Amino acid sequence: VAATRVTLDAEGSEVELRVGDQAAALRVPTAGLYSVTNALAAIAAAHALGIETEAAVRAVQAAGPAFGRQERFVIGGKHVRVWLAKNPAGLNEIARALLASAGDHQLTVLAMLNDDIQDGKDVSWIYDADLERLAGHLGGLVCSGDRADDMALRFAIGGVTPTAVVAETEAALDAALSLVGDGGTLDVIATYTAMIDVREAAARRAGVGSYWESGGAS
Structure with missing residues (x-):
């Protein structure tokens, strides 16, 4: 094949x-x-x-997207796409996919970094990902999660100044959505436990059930 x-x-x-x-x-x-x-x-x-x-x-x-992996929600006429990032290779592929999908348009991103057991306590792996490739392509960036400051620093070193740093999930989602125009797309890049939290918030706002309640991807 x-x-x-x-x-x-x-x-x-x-x-x-x-x-x-x-x-x-x-x-x-x-x-x-x-x-x-x-x-x-x-x-x-x-x-x-x-x-x-x-x-x-x-x-x-x-086949639709799996749980938290390019799932899509519509919130107030704005599209939200959730990407799970677990390691440098995966984060690089997400960045590559975002750039391919953006074309000449600027991206709006909510980047969420947690350090729970499921995420991995050592977050230094974000420095092994090539986030520099996103420089010049982000029209808005909100960093969130338990290690929001670390994520913001990583982007800043990579040439992208965050629009806002908001640790709490709901407030971060509000801040990121405020940067998106009607019909636009917010791309959420999140480690595992952060993805669980933001996916629940997005699903609730979109008026859809949990993944297991809806029988699959939203």
Whole structure:
């Protein structure tokens, strides 16, 4: 299984691929090159199991985002997209996906860093991520979480001055949304426990249930 052409956009990717001696077209419904890699792995596994390529492609195209991983909410006419960041590699891929989706537009980001056990107590990993690539592309940046000051410092070192530093989740979400115009998008990048908190707040404001109550992604 191989991708012969990949076109990234704000919502996902258009992929031309070969499966054995077959050519196929695939729409990956989540953004980022890493989403394409995951989709190709799924197609390859299906092919190895003898599943028809057409059926595998349909299944991948119908798959929505997983919990806290590019989930989308609409709050007061503004879009909120949640990205889970757990390590430098993942944060780099998120940055790459955001830049690919932004085009000529400026991004608005809420960056949330916690240091609970589930997140990892040592947050120095944020310095191993290439946040410098976002410099010049952020129209608004709010840093939040238990280690909001550390995240703000990391961005500042990378050439991005935060618009605000707000530790508390609800207040940070308010501050970030205030920077987004009607119909615009707020991208929330959060470590695990921060993602849980902000996802709950976003879901409540959007009028949708918890992930397990709604039966999947919002």
